[in-house]
Amino acid sequence: ILNVEQSPQSLHVQEGDSTNFTCSFPSSNFYALHWYRWETAKSPEALFVMTLNGDEKKKGRISATLNTKEGYSYLYIKGSQPEDSATYLCALYGGSQGNLIFGKGTKLSVKP
């Protein structure tokens, strides 16, 4: 059974702090790596889809990197804001239609 690990499980930061968290996955079963943001009372929304080793994607203050050889991805948030408070999910896509394996998420709380 494929296992996707996310760390830390939760994170509390002050507004303005920069932060990062990790997604680890088995490098032998890689097709794509997804990051989703799930705000309370809303639907999870896709942030990034990463497919190539060395990929780096950016959306505003949020960026992500990918290392498929060692099986990890980092998500960075620069200058965290209260509206960044959410659970961040990563998911490994193994290439078949139903095969999207989610990690348990990192819950980020940003205090004003």
Added chain:
Amino acid sequence: DVKVTQSSRYLVKRTGEKVFLECVQDMDHENMFWYRQDPGLGLRLIYFSYDVKMKEKGDIPEGYSVSREKKERFSLILESASTNQTSMYLCASSFTGAGANVLTFGAGSRLTVL
């Protein structure tokens, strides 16, 4: 602008009742999914469907069934609800092929079984 709609945000049912959770998407996606989310366990796949009348078991299908009679609609059925099925249920859809199966989620249905 809602693209994946789940019929009920909150439901309270009694043990043994039959429960239907409905999901409709307006993006003409081939694939549809039902997940449940529980604290400390993350999102777990119950069933998915890649075409009308097709269904595949996910990681935790026991106690559930699904129906996909039309492309846009995917229903999750709890034949006899039990308390351990109290959870948040998320429906999602995606295209096949290019895009690496990026999911569009509904808002979720929080089911409580008493």
